[in-house]
Amino acid sequence: MNESKNIDYLTCLFKSLPAQSNGSLSQDTLPEDQKLWLKRLRAQAIDKAGQLKWPTVKDEEWRFTDISPLTRLPFKPAKAGHVPGLSETQPLFIEETVNRLVFIDGFFAPELSSIADENQLIIGNLDTLATRHAHTVSTHLGQYVQSQQNLFTALNTAFLHDGAVVVVPQNTVVDQPVHLLFIATQAETTHYPRSLIVGEANSQMTVVEDYVALQADNGAYITNSVAEFKLAANAQIQHIRLQRENVNAFHLANCAVSLDYASRYQAVNVAMGAKISRFNLDISFKEEAAECVIDGLALITDEQLADTHTCIDHLKPNCTSNQQHKCIADGKAHAVFNGKIIVRPNAQKTNSSQSSRNLLLSNEAQIDTKPQLEIFADDVKCAHGATVGQLxxxxxxxxxxxxxxxxxxxxxxxxxxxxxxxxxxxxxxxxxxxxxxxxxxxxxx
Amino acid sequence: MKNENNQILLDVQNLYASTQDTEILKGINLTVKRGEIHAVMGLNGSGKSTFAKVLAGHPDYTVTQGKIQFEQQDLLALPPEERAQAGVFLAFQYPIEIPGVANSQFLRLAYNTIQSKRGTDELDPLEFDDFVRGKMKLLEMNPDFLDRSVNEGFSGGEKKRNEILQMALLEPKLGVLDETDSGLDIDALKIVAKGVNHLSTEQNAMILITHYQRLLDHIVPDYVHVMEAGRIIKTGGKELALELEKHGYDWLHGDRQNNAGISA
Known part of the structure; x- marks a missing residue:
């Protein structure tokens, strides 16, 4: 990696920032103090992003995934533009869904969205809810995702202008899945989708987080997304994450999940699109007796690269994690899976299993899989296995x-x-x- | 039933085959006519299952000498799928499990592939569902089998019944049953035998590969062949199986010299 290119890219990004860390957000039309917390959050992220370095293959966390091509693409943040019509977007909708939030290049599109349960839930776009539900949103936003060491989460927060917010109040069950649909339409831009999903005590919901390009062949663009999930005691969330960007896209994503007492998080992550994609999933067992089930599939071909890094952190006793990840690589594609499981010293009676199964369909495809168990407690069950094979x-x-x-x-x-x-x-x-x-x-x- | 005037369906001449440079089949001769049921018996390692796999075109085996004619076609020139399309069916000794594919999906795909090659109508999922349920009754199979993944978690008997179900759907001209009786309890054996008898007509033929005479109590063969060291060393009628059951395979060694290489 060339250091000067690195500086060029970041300099270019920062020039496009609407605010300096000590300035005010010029776009704001609302009273200064109502979004003060949000400005502070962004200001901190801007400072942090300025201190962090662009990762290279010399960093252990990035050794299989060379993202230096991105530095040659000084894509500015997307601006609000043309909103596609229903005829173009409707095929992407999910028929079971009554609550749907649609974002075009990171900008909320109310005309394509559908909010049926506003009385039952806090659901809508961040820009609106950050004032209407300032206390709830400010309690959670930016609290779960790790920005200290991660340039991309810091950049996402630094450029934060809108996003999806769903808060399910306690004892509430949402029957139909909530669809968060992030559609890319503009080439040569970067967009920063953001999601905050909170399940309060004893609540239940299903969320589909969906990244898609409207045209399969439009040009390159960068998606830098962050999603945060908070599950309070006994909450249950089913999370389906679909990455079906176009094949020229770069997709850099972070998802953080915080689990309280006896909560249950079930996820299915599917990665099929993008030229280069990197998905970090960080799960923290903050209290006892919680459970997560994580399934993942990367299905790629040609010269695609799909990298999934997961970290399941057992901080407390009596929690269960089950993980199954599969990669299918054809053509000259390269799939990467790094599955870290940490069992902290007091996390006794942890029950954890991880399976990584991989299928190579061509002689030129490559799959790197790395189970990484760090176990510091002695009364635990941790099973793991990894296979790479052909049909x-x-x-x-x-x-x-x-x-x-x-x-x-x-x-x-x-x-x-x-x-x-x-x-x-x-x-x-x-x-x-x-x-x-x-x-x-x-x-x- | 055998009938001297029936057409020859399969003609195997001096067949030699090897795997990984080990010669396993060493000159098999066998002629099968329409309407006939042949049993091929022999000890482990005699080459029975290899013979079955070679007929179906398993890629692990190389034919080094000999010919196989199937209805005037050179069977060895055809890849496995074209043999199946031409009417050869192998019921596997160890049917393969395919997690993630529903049995109904697999059965319909196989059925429609064969149908389209024969120029007959394919069935849509609803039509096929009726059709397959009818066939399943014959084998006393629970309809739940349709929704489960192919052979996944099936007991030995369930897997074998699923093989015979496939044979019932695909209606081959030649059914080769590779140790279909192994691992079956007596009730399952009777059901499978009933299915095979039901499917056996004047137009098709069966080759039953088996260790034991037990299966032949329920499916009566026209010919019994005994294999040893890659060849058929003796051929007889159904009574030969009973003799083998009584005296064991060693009994053959007394008159082996006289019968070597002779076949039906």
């Missing part, structure tokens, strides 16, 4: 002996490998759509 010859023969062509047999087996993860998606129409996508993608292999 099983006997399975292919079995299908061919039933009349299927070599290609059809391979595609069906590839589909099946991925479908095992998609089967955990609790939203039927979405599961079906993704299964079709995977079938089509494997068909073209």
């Amino acid at each position: 099983d010859k006997e399975e292919v023969f079995y299908l061919k002996s039933r009349g299927l062509s070599e290609l059809a047999a391979r595609n069906l087996l590839t589909y099946a490998f991925g479908a095992e993860i998609l089967n955990s998606i609790p939203v039927a129409s979405l599961k079906h759509t993704l299964e079709q996508t995977v079938l089509n993608q494997t068909r073209s292999c």
Whole structure:
């Protein structure tokens, strides 16, 4: 990495910042004091981002993923632009959903959104709710994601102007999934999607966090997203995360999850798009008896790179984590999985399992998988396993002996490998759509 | 039933095959006509299962000599899927589990692939559902099997029944059953045998590969062949299986010289 390029990129970014760390936000139309907390949050992030260095392959956390190509793309933050019509966006909607927040290049699009349960939930865009529910939002926003060492979360907060906020009050069950749809339309820009999801005590909800490009072939752009999840005691959240950016895009994402007593977090993360993508998922067991189930699938081809880094931090006793991650790499694609599990000294009776299974479909594809267990307690169960393989010859023969062509047999087996993860998606129409996508993608292999 | 006037379906001549430079089949000769049921018996390692796999075109085995004619076609020239399309079916000794693919999805895909190659109509999911449920009754299979992943978590008997179900759907001209009886309790064996008998017609033929005479109490063969060291060393009628059951395979060694290389 060339140091001067690095400076160019960051300098360019900071020049485009609407505010200096000690100045005021010129875009604000609301009374100064109502968003003071937000300005402070941003100011701190701007200072932090200025101190952090661009990561290179010399950093252990980035050694498989070279993001130096991004420094050659001085993409300015996106500005509010043309909002596509319903006819273009409707195919992306989920039929079971009554609550949907749509963002175009990071800007809230109320005309495409749908809010049905406003009386039951706090749901809407950050810019509105930061004043209307200032106390609740300021209590949580920026409190769970780690910005001290992470340039991209710091940049996301520094450029924070809007985002999705969903707060489920205690004892409330939201039946239908909430869809957070982040659509990219402008090439050569960077956008900064942000989500804050809070489940108060004994609440239940399902959230779909969805990153998509409107055209499959529009130019390169950068998505730098941050999502924060807070689950209070006994709360349950099902989180489906879909990354289906276009193949020229760069997707850098951080998701932080904070789990209180006996809460349950279930996630399915699917990465199919982007030229280079990096997803960090950090889960903290803040109190006892909580549980998480994390399934992940990366399905990539050509020259795509998909990197998933997860860190499950068992800070308290009696918590359970189950993780299953799969990568399918075809063409010259490169998939990376780094699964860290930390069991702190007092986190006795931790029960943790991790499985990383990987499928190479071509001789030029590459998969790097690294389970990383750091166990400091002695009365724990931690199981982990990692495999990298090709399609099983006997399975292919079995299908061919039933009349299927070599290609059809391979595609069906590839589909099946991925479908095992998609089967955990609790939203039927979405599961079906993704299964079709995977079938089509494997068909073209 | 055998009928001397029936057409020859399968003609295996002097078949040699090896895997990883080890020769396993050493000159098999076998002729099968439509309407016939053949049993191939023999000890472990005699080459029975290899013979079955070679008929289906398993990629691990290389045919080094000999010919296989299937209805005037050179079977060895066809890849496995075209053999299946031409009407060869292998019921696997160890059916493969495919997690993530529903059995119904797999069965319909296989059925429709074969149907389209034969130029007949494919069935949509609803039509296929009715069709497959009818076939499942024959094998006393629980309809739940359709929703489960292919063979995943099936017991040995359930897997074997699923194989026979596939044979019932695909209606092959030649069914090769590789130790379909192994791992079956007597009730499951009777159900599978009933299914096979039901599917056996004047137009098709079956090759049953088995260790034991037990299966042949329920499916009566027209010919019994005994394999040893990669060859058929003796051929007889159904009574040969009973003799083997009574005297054991060693009994053959007395008159082995006279019968070597002779086949049906």
